[in-house]
Amino acid sequence: MSEDKRKPSTRLIHDGRQHGGFDGAVNPPIRRASTILTDDVSKLYGGAKSLYGRMGTDTQETLSDGLKSLENAEHVQLAPTGLSGCALAMASVLNSGDHLLITDSTYGPSRRFAERYLARMGVTTTFFDPRITADAFAALITPETKAAFFEMPGSLTFELHDLNALLPLCKQHNIITILDNTWAAGVFFKPLDAGVNISVQALTKYVIGHSDGFGGAAMTNDQRIALKLDQTANDWGVGMSPDDAYLAQRGLRTLHSRITQQGRTALNIAEWLAEQSEVKEVYHPALSTHPDNAIFNDLFSGASGLFSFALYSEDAAKLDRFFKTFQLFGFGFSWGGFESLILPCNPQLKRSTSDRWKSGSYGTLVRVQIGLEDEADLTEELQQALSELH
Numbered sequence: 001m002s003e004d005k006r007k008p009s010t011r012l013i014h015d016g017r018q019h020g021g022f023d024g025a026v027n028p029p030i031r032r033a034s035t036i037l038t039d040d041v042s043k044l045y046g047g048a049k050s051l052y053g054r055m056g057t058d059t060q061e062t063l064s065d066g067l068k069s070l071e072n073a074e075h076v077q078l079a080p081t082g083l084s085g086c087a088l089a090m091a092s093v094l095n096s097g098d099h100l101l102i103t104d105s106t107y108g109p110s111r112r113f114a115e116r117y118l119a120r121m122g123v124t125t126t127f128f129d130p131r132i133t134a135d136a137f138a139a140l141i142t143p144e145t146k147a148a149f150f151e152m153p154g155s156l157t158f159e160l161h162d163l164n165a166l167l168p169l170c171k172q173h174n175i176i177t178i179l180d181n182t183w184a185a186g187v188f189f190k191p192l193d194a195g196v197n198i199s200v201q202a203l204t205k206y207v208i209g210h211s212d213g214f215g216g217a218a219m220t221n222d223q224r225i226a227l228k229l230d231q232t233a234n235d236w237g238v239g240m241s242p243d244d245a246y247l248a249q250r251g252l253r254t255l256h257s258r259i260t261q262q263g264r265t266a267l268n269i270a271e272w273l274a275e276q277s278e279v280k281e282v283y284h285p286a287l288s289t290h291p292d293n294a295i296f297n298d299l300f301s302g303a304s305g306l307f308s309f310a311l312y313s314e315d316a317a318k319l320d321r322f323f324k325t326f327q328l329f330g331f332g333f334s335w336g337g338f339e340s341l342i343l344p345c346n347p348q349l350k351r352s353t354s355d356r357w358k359s360g361s362y363g364t365l366v367r368v369q370i371g372l373e374d375e376a377d378l379t380e381e382l383q384q385a386l387s388e389l390h
């Protein structure tokens with residue numbers, strides 16, 4: 001096959017779309033179907049195309065083809081939400097008696113899935129410090145260790161892993177590696193190219209990009225893993241709805257522009273925040289002061305629009321005034337949409353490996369999702385809010 005010389009943004013616009021298909025329409029139809037009829041009874045069983053809508057229609061197929069191009073993946077398993085995509089990846093490759101290594105900085109509900117559901121399946125879990133060295137990681141590996149779950153950067157605290165040191169170790173011990181790639185959205189980091197076995201994304205975030213749908217995807221280049229993902233999705237009876245798949249495939253077309261713009265504004269705001277006297281620390285891996293900045297520069301081609309920072313103030317009355325200032329930044333969970341969000345996150349921070357985060361002595365942790373608003377408007381609002389802390 002000849003080398004694809006098209007730039008990533010061009011590929012996102014065109015790949016997965018059937019030029020001239022769908023009666024010439026640029027986008028696929030939202031094909032809602034449970035029953036899909038066949039005019040030939042002999043094709044009901046074992047035909048090439050699925051005749052049941054849970055397995056997807058051409059709406060989901062368009063999305064899967066676009067995601068294959070985005071993440072350089074041969075196989076895509078869609079899931080109804082990002083969390084079910086993470087869960088599907090873990091459950092597909094683990095059996096009773098197995099041991100899982102999972103980053104302590106992972107998204108809370110992924111952590112809970114391991115601690116609650118996988119424990120019931122008879123899988124044991126060890127959380128590792130996201131900045132773990134290869135030697136310390138090797139010491140956690142047992143003969144039962146069958147999978148390792150990474151997330152880059154970590155939820156809320158934004159650490160990166162030394163993947164170049166950890167992945168070869170996993171390979172050496174036949175440990176299947178899974179990485180939650182939602183932050184980079186496949187645009188700024190391609191886990192499968194880096195040697196990860198399964199890349200997972202919450203399509204809910206940047207791919208759908210408009211805060212109005214849910215989706216997940218587990219992607220791999222390993223045929224055997226693809227079969228396990230497919231079987232587990234079938235066993236659980238999960239897929240992605242055509243309506244959400246439509247939104248996600250449409251989101252792919254503008255993903256590159258949105259995430260690039262949001263990332264640019266976010267980095268400028270992160271740099272500005274780092275200079276403010278009320279701010280104790282900014283957690284953004286593209287900042288040269290971030291402890292993992294060398295890994296970031298090595299593995300990522302850019303940054304998206306989500307980061308966090310710690311305020312010195314822990315004064316409830318002042319913090320109340322700080323948050324009440326915001327008009328453009330909404331208070332809400334999730335991220336990746338076109339609108340800015342701000343969230344105090346101390347209550348949801350759970351860490352078992354780091355004394356620093358366990359101690360609660362880090363100040364007030366605030367996460368921001370930077371949207372597509374003008375940077376000057378967002379900075380002005382943040383400045384106004386910070387002035388309420390005095």
Ligand SMILES: Cc1ncc(COP(=O)(O)O)c(C=O)c1O
Pocket residue numbers: 081082083084086107151155180182183201202203204205214215216334335
């Ligand atoms: C890093 C990460 N992964 C997965 C998810 C789960 O996505 P969903 O809300 O679609 O289940 C989230 C949601 O916040 C997330 O932040």
